[in-house]
Amino acid sequence: MIDLLDPTNVITRMFNAKKYGEMYDYCKNLLEKSSDNMIALQNISLSLIYLKKYSESIVYCDRVLEIKNSDTFALKNKIYALENLKQYEKVIELCEEILSLSPNDIWALDSMGLSLNELNRHHDALNCYEKSLKIDGNDVTALMNTAISHSHMGNYQDAINFYDMAQILDSGLKEIPVAKSRLYEKLGMKDEAFLAAQSVLSKDMEKIKKNAKENKCSVFHQFCENEFEESNSK
Numbered sequence: 001m002i003d004l005l006d007p008t009n010v011i012t013r014m015f016n017a018k019k020y021g022e023m024y025d026y027c028k029n030l031l032e033k034s035s036d037n038m039i040a041l042q043n044i045s046l047s048l049i050y051l052k053k054y055s056e057s058i059v060y061c062d063r064v065l066e067i068k069n070s071d072t073f074a075l076k077n078k079i080y081a082l083e084n085l086k087q088y089e090k091v092i093e094l095c096e097e098i099l100s101l102s103p104n105d106i107w108a109l110d111s112m113g114l115s116l117n118e119l120n121r122h123h124d125a126l127n128c129y130e131k132s133l134k135i136d137g138n139d140v141t142a143l144m145n146t147a148i149s150h151s152h153m154g155n156y157q158d159a160i161n162f163y164d165m166a167q168i169l170d171s172g173l174k175e176i177p178v179a180k181s182r183l184y185e186k187l188g189m190k191d192e193a194f195l196a197a198q199s200v201l202s203k204d205m206e207k208i209k210k211n212a213k214e215n216k217c218s219v220f221h222q223f224c225e226n227e228f229e230e231s232n233s234k
Helices: 007-016 020-033 038-050 054-067 072-084 088-101 106-118 122-135 140-152 156-169 175-186 190-197 202-214 219-232
Strands: none
Touching (some): 007 038, 020 038, 038 054, 038 072, 054 072, 072 106, 088 106, 106 140, 122 140, 140 156, 156 202, 175 190, 190 202, 190 219, 202 219
């Protein structure tokens, strides 16, 4: 039987209900009873992150790390707070600390890559994402950020290829069609830019272009015709 008054269960209910202020107050009360209550320290830092009080959150993360310097939960909360404070060098240091404990931590690899991107160290960021993708080839975050890194470096076709891989895995990512369309525009490929904006995968574009040529019409008209036929077939 679940103990509804157990602090972990109480905090979980508050977090799931997005009652971060109540969660903060509850953890604060626990700490008044026991200043080294790890559950309270960990979760008060989490509540402060959601309340956007990042500097305060770091104070509690540090208190956890004084008790247990390898506490991954506290390290990741601190990283998230530092990211929001734009202290990217410190984020990298903490990611390296996590990776020294767990070399295959994809979250740490991706977070480190993001901070490297923010510091315009895109080649170094790519190394992080490559490591993530070796561990999990379906890591959409790594695929997306690999595309972004290549885009910053001017490798537009490479960026498009990685956006395509991410789009295949998660077609609901609305930023991908816009990003791919802009990259095709930079390559001077107007038809592809239009199709990308309609969420067409790069691998499917050639067929549409071929049909347009055979039917002696524009790619725009061919795409509209395909959409009309698909709609009627349902």
